Amino acid sequence: MTTRLVILGKQGAGKGTQCGLLVENYGIPHISTGDMLRAAVAEGTEFGMQAKAVMDAGDLVSDKIILGIVEDRLAEPDAAAGFLLDGFPRTAAQADGLVELLAPGSVDLAINIDVPDDVVLGRMLERGRDDDTEEAISRRLALYRSETAPLLDFFNAGGYLVTVDGLGAEEEVQERIVAAIAIEAHKRDD
């Protein structure tokens, strides 16, 4: 069985942390568009410098660029047995692009890690990344609401969505996610 997972949730919901634990549990690659963009920034390429300006402002990198990066990454051999998509898709165009990339297959499950706004705000201010200024955070949360939250309906309509409570200890949240994946695998075996 392949394990093709999409991890959804607001900035600061703990997607990265939970993906780290899922990598250990399932041995599938963690594909984070944010991490790939930060790697390009660290390399100091021209593309990386352009991406940094967009990211520091809390804006979204263009769908075309993101889809190109994800397409290349999914074509690598380690993604054949499954993958964890983190931070992608976050617009309707990216979700459509993903459906095209995976056709005729699809994802197995989209997991929404649910955490209230006030909690994610506190977590982001604590971690203090370059783009974790109050201004950029509020821009990112606004874009989450307008562009990304509607994707919950998209995955729900396809029957792929499960929402997991993201409050509590990291291990507790991971247990909830593992349980949701097991239930889904069981359903498909029936």
Ligand code: ADP
């Ligand atoms: P966060 O979840 O806190 O926004 P990420 O690491 O997922 O952190 O993303 C950091 C920044 O990288 C985003 O604010 C955005 O500028 C850019 N980015 C990451 N993923 C995408 C994507 N799928 N589409 C557009 N921009 C993206």
